[in-house]
Amino acid sequence: MSRTKARVALLQELEAAMRRSSAQGVLYGQTVANVAGIANSDLECMDILYLEGRVTAGRLAEVTGLTTGAITGVIDRLEKAGLVRRERDEKDRRKVFISVVPETAMKIGQLYVPMQQAMEKVFGAYSDEELRLLLRFANEGYKGVLAATEALKSLLDTPPEKRPDLKLKKLRR
Amino acid sequence: MSRTKARVALLQELEAAMRRSSAQGVLYGQTVANVAGIANSDLECMDILYLEGRVTAGRLAEVTGLTTGAITGVIDRLEKAGLVRRERDEKDRRKVFISVVPETAMKIGQLYVPMQQAMEKVFGAYSDEELRLLLRFANEGYKGVLAATEALKSLLDTPPEKRPDLKLKKLRR
């Protein structure tokens, strides 16, 4: 594999461009939460529910990185807003499944319309084949980021004297 | 333009894949902040400083969507941690430029190594031409998300009775 200067520059530019766009994506999410009048974490959980369907409170904690206590608060607020429902699992009565209430959650979904329209416009300029490339990249990128997250977390479990010299805090589980 | 079923399905899959990977990207950032022992917003500002170089406190507020008061707190914490420096603008003494202290900020940068390695691995599977496609998409996607953010914000300025029925909160400037 030839690692020419041009390619290195390309890779750097790509990294910067992706950081920029992903940062802007975060801002879009903040704006949605702001307009909807719910907390950021609340919206993040709605997003997870949209992607994964019916999940347990514990799973939400796992995916968001919040404590279970914080998740209880999230669900309380979302439930009070009529956006989700708690459903005890009849098989294992310790578990609480959370599911969205489609009629009200739809209102949140509408706030993504500007984003969808913008993306539709962007995607419109690409051929099916190009879109498949983007899809492949999105999937592989996801796996890569996931692996990187695990690698970073595992840094915490390596002997402290072998780590980069940082003020370290215990990572929440 | 033929909008076949296959293409619609492809677009949906693409949207889901991108949401997934971007959500995971957010989690990576949270983990970095956690390991570094700084707040999320603090890390976000470090990121902006990395991308934009020397910027004013006000610019940080603008880009992050935080109030100037919150930014003061961010800078206080970062300065105390030795990660940034305040520098009064001599031309306009109301302004405060913030710049990173490279020696210490490097330690934060190291936490992105797992991410860079993962991305290097992913990118390695693509030709230069394919990478250019990804770059083009990242740039266009950024513009799209930016436009969508503005469109969403402007929803707030439209007559309230014409908006989707939502609990609305005033959006911070």
Added chain:
DNA sequence: CTAAATCTCTTAGTGGCTAAGATATATATC
């Protein structure tokens, strides 16, 4: 049948955030 594990919820305390206004400096108007 008891002990340990698992899952969610509760409580107390902490810290970053907003809103409002104070302070300092710059620009515009007369």
Added chain:
DNA sequence: GATATATATCTTAGCCACTAAGAGATTTAG
């Protein structure tokens, strides 16, 4: 050139989401 308005950052009070620790309820293991 003096006064008024605008701009940029900081300060303060109060709020609310978060963590840490542990309680309560249920399941699984020995």
